[in-house]
Amino acid sequence: MGTFKIEGGHQLKGSIQPQGAKNEALQILCAVLLTSEKITINNIPDIVDVNKLIALLKKLGVKVEKLSKGVYTFQADQVNLAYLESDQFKIDGRGLRGSIMIVGPLLARFGRGYIPKPGGDKIGRRRLDTHFEGLIKLGAKFGYSKEEQFYGVEAERLKGTYMLLEEASVTGTANILMAAVLAEGKTTIYNAACEPYLQQLCKMLNRMGAKISGVGSNMLVIEGVDRLGGTEHTMLPDMIEIGSWIGLAAMTKSELTITNVSWNDLGLIPETFRKLGITVERRGDDIHIPAHNDGYEIQSFIDGSILTIADAPWPGFTPDLLSIILVVATQARGSVLVHQKMFESRLFFVDKLIDMGAKIILCDPHRATVIGHDFKSTLKATTMTSPDIRAGVSLLIAALSAKGTSTIQNIEQIDRGYENIDERLRAIGAHIERID
Structure with missing residues (x-):
């Protein structure tokens, strides 16, 4: 110690x-799972939580290349879904709270997403209900193993819907948003978080081909698209x-x-x-x-x-x-x-x-x-x-x-x-x- x-x-x-924003980095890094094309991200902070998430993405099969200090490329064209059901993932995924935000992108692109109960700061209860209730409303089937504290969602095809979030959860909004961009039809998220880092995620997704309006407000409207492409993004x-x-x-x-x-x-x-x-x-x-x-x-x-x-x-x-x-x-x-x-x-x-x-x-x-x-x-x-x-x-x-x-x-x-x-x-x- x-x-x-x-x-x-x-x-x-x-x-x-x-440094680059920690809370933004955790959202943006999870978003690279939404496309098979290369994404370049600038101003990534060299901190433990972000480095743990990058290591987790590598184990998922994402190709990661460091170009210079704080500048990386990511390409998720050969994602290893079998890793999600391995014992090692159940250990790795608990290492940081930000890992919860891989669930939405994986569900949207591959039809399934899993996560063990994530770790993070010991600052009291931090519920995951908002995340999973939103994904369920998009059509996902939810499962939870109490013994292993392991969560899972699966769906053949997500469908857009209207939802009013119980709390304006930043990570919950990000997770639902990343699932909704590839869902069929229109999704409306009311009482959405609207902090600058969430706005940054919306702007990045729109550059990738998503159709998100209401950025910066507490009501996001997402028109689902079939696929997303690559982009370049710089952290606040x-x-x-x-x-x-x-x-x-x-x-x-x-x-x-x-x-x-x-x-x-x-x-x-x-x-x-x-x-x-x-x-x-x-x-x-x-x-x-x-x-x-x-x-x-x-x-x-x-x-x-x-x-x-x-x-x-x-x-x-x-x-x-x-x-x-x-x-x-x-x-x-x-x-x-x-x-x-x-x-x-x-x-x-x-x-x-x-x-x-x-x-x-x-x-x-x-x-x-x-x-x-x-x-x-x-x-x-x-x-x-x-x-x-x-x-x-x-x-x-x-x-x-x-x-x-x-x-x-x-x-x-x-x-x-x-x-x-x-x-x-x-x-x-x-x-x-x-x-x-």
């Missing part, structure tokens, strides 16, 4: 470029990493420039950090964060009541950044209520921040009140363990702001979502060492 050793209390300076920068670097700059009183952020796809992220009193400047397509040597002050609502920051489906504030918001608030002037609505175990890492000296009241599994120190009392260095990707990075930011030397164990969780994070942070002045 790897460990980060971090000497905190140092100001950072320079520029950092966000990772908005979660961008938010992480904003929080890092504020907590360490550092002057940082985050380059090539695709401002138009950031939604509420800049404004939400501004509500914490952080100066977020737009310079072309970059974000500049000046050094907050005098700290930052949390705004109140217009009636004077305490600010609440809550997550919501896009275009609401992404749940993946609430952990960062919570950490940044520990050194603000003022108080804020952080309300994590979408996952039930994601705030449990706050006990580690409390051990570091943060003033946080965990009201229940979904809500935490943070009373900021205004840098009058710095966080204390400590030893901690990363429970999931986003909490891990939040603890890393806390450690970089704390006086003394901290250690973070189980950093494989951080590596799942952040590319070479220690090297990139050292380049802007962070004192961080990886110990295997």
Whole structure:
């Protein structure tokens, strides 16, 4: 198990470029299964979860070639369907949650798709009902082995239909969408997720020959086609990493420039950090964060009541950044209520921040009140363990702001979502060492 050793209390300076978007990559990579033609994908992040999915595609028979850093070609012209029923697949498929999105493309193109119960972050229940209910409405027959926790769907021919999703699940929408593009007739998906990464998937599929309208809204209309062709696609920068670097700059009183952020796809992220009193400047397509040597002050609502920051489906504030918001608030002037609505175990890492000296009241599994120190009392260095990707990075930011030397164990969780994070942070002045 790897460990980060971090000497905190140092100001950072320079520029950092966000990696390609992890959540987009997991969708786009699964979409290569929809065609036998070659697909070129640019800006693929070199992170554990994405590399696991690429390895899974290779075992499925997809031809994968790395052209340069972050640039790959994929060709699924000889898919090995027998692998799907092997014992090895039941092990490999559990390795990451994103593997669930191979089911829709496989079902649409080959008439069957299987997946073991996928893994991922330990942040509470993450149901798969939306995925399979949507595929069933398209005409698939569903099966589940409780003993092996193995799911399967089969259909001779999918048929378009109208469906209202119970939840605006991003991966669920992606899975159903990828099945519907090759279904017979028209499919309407209402209460569809509409985040930028899902829009990117829609645009890629349309370039491949799909007929998807309503892109960017919560109602997608898909006219099924007989086949899809090849294309080239470039990933957006990772908005979660961008938010992480904003929080890092504020907590360490550092002057940082985050380059090539695709401002138009950031939604509420800049404004939400501004509500914490952080100066977020737009310079072309970059974000500049000046050094907050005098700290930052949390705004109140217009009636004077305490600010609440809550997550919501896009275009609401992404749940993946609430952990960062919570950490940044520990050194603000003022108080804020952080309300994590979408996952039930994601705030449990706050006990580690409390051990570091943060003033946080965990009201229940979904809500935490943070009373900021205004840098009058710095966080204390400590030893901690990363429970999931986003909490891990939040603890890393806390450690970089704390006086003394901290250690973070189980950093494989951080590596799942952040590319070479220690090297990139050292380049802007962070004192961080990886110990295997």
